Amino acid sequence: MAGISCRHIKKQYGDLEVVEDFSLEVADREFVVFLGPSGCGKSTILRMLAGLEHITGGELLIGGQRMNDAEPGDRGIAMVFQNYALYPHMTIKDNIAFGLRRLKTPEQEINQRVDHVTGLLGLGQYLERKPTALSGGQQQRVAIARAMIKTPDVFLFDEPLSNLDAKLRAHMRVEIAKLHKDLRTTSVYVTHDQMEAMTLADRIVLLNAGKIEQIGTPEEIYSTPETLFVAGFIGTPAMNFLNLTARRRDTGWQLSGRGIELNIAATEFMLRDGQDVVLGLRPSRIRPVDQGFCGPILQGVVSLVEFHGDSVLASFTFKDIDVASLMPAQQRPNEGDCLNFGFLEEDVHLFDAASGTSLRR
Structure with a gap:
């Protein structure tokens, strides 16, 4: 042994x-x-x-x-x-x-x-x-x-x-x-x-x-990932992060800040009303969607498109925040396009802004 x-x-x-x-x-x-x-x-x-x-x-x-x-x-x-x-x-x-x-x-x-x-x-x-x-x-x-x-x-x-x-x-x-x-x-x-x-x-x-x-x-x-450091270090391209505040609502939680309002159930997370949180999303989990998409939507203008072969990395601006989306090359947008980018709640990561630790149950 x-x-x-x-x-x-x-x-x-x-x-x-x-x-x-x-x-x-x-x-x-x-x-x-x-x-x-x-x-x-x-x-x-x-x-x-x-x-x-x-x-x-x-x-x-x-x-x-x-x-x-x-x-x-x-x-x-x-x-x-x-x-x-x-x-x-x-x-x-x-x-x-x-x-x-x-x-x-x-x-x-x-x-x-x-x-x-x-x-x-x-x-x-x-x-x-x-x-x-x-x-x-x-x-x-x-x-x-x-x-x-x-x-x-x-x-x-x-x-x-x-x-x-x-x-x-x-x-x-x-x-x-x-x-x-x-x-x-x-x-x-x-x-x-x-x-x-x-x-x-x-x-x-x-x-x-x-x-x-x-x-x-x-x-x-x-x-x-159990901490913000792990979430940011692992994964290529790097995870997107949004600094928000959690507010309890009748149907779940509202994450808001800098003009952003996202409503999620957040049943997998331990949140406190008024808690400052960091929402993490991997670029591969954010895709262009139609207006009728049943989930959180980020609307932004595409500022940069990087060609990776089978995929492209599209950077867009949402409420003055740069966000990246990794998508198949066939769905490649053009720079300047205004698109709706959606994601599923199951792909969300939430971290306590003060300690950097995951809030997942």
Whole structure:
């Protein structure tokens, strides 16, 4: 078993606390992604797991064993870095086998294990080349092979795809997903790219300023964000936000402000009369509708249309507020068109304006 248990872990540099009370349980064979903006603490936490950073407070267990003071080589982990960290003077085979040779592993076993991992990663034909003769994606596969060959209990990935171009990132994302299904090794993966997190993770740990904002499956994080930060960070294009005030009415609630009046039942939310709220709507849930649409309507003038291939992102102005609508390219409006944009109440997210927390029951 190679589960990871982080119990109230902290990290300080002098008086500066960069990770505050981090607690997380990672199950054996689970793929967990740390996601968040630059400076949120995700790489620092990963380096504490690896033993490359001292843990200021709390307790770290890997496979049930306390690892706070254990050397990196004694933790049963292998780490894949952002910059590949390959030895330029060595062949690909020697780079992959380097760790085993330091452990005085018999050469016959080394050859067998090199053949196995390079077969899985499609590197067999490159074994006698030097790293400079390989593409970025091939070099990253070499770095993964070098980690794999040690048969670790835990894989740690520190933004391994950020140096690759978009097409290669997409390809390597698929390769890593396939590799995890084949090996079923406990994996912790750090990224600021939400697409990587959404496609790879069993669970996402979304971090902000050294704290956990939300933990959940990709579907949970996207569909039921628990805070305004999560709602704004997850999803492309970004969620629309309207600052309003909730007023109780006989038929439900009226959300109003800046000339806006939206009537909804709001049975899924816990509201107080007079409460300042933030209404969130994903652009994909706002579409042009006819005047007879049975639901809230935002009427606005289209100010910008961005062509995305199969879809277009139309920005329109509603009561001096910019709102975005993502729609099929066949429904593409023209700039200057005055249209009715409707949405369903089931697609509404409501957050308390003061605390930023979700008001969903």
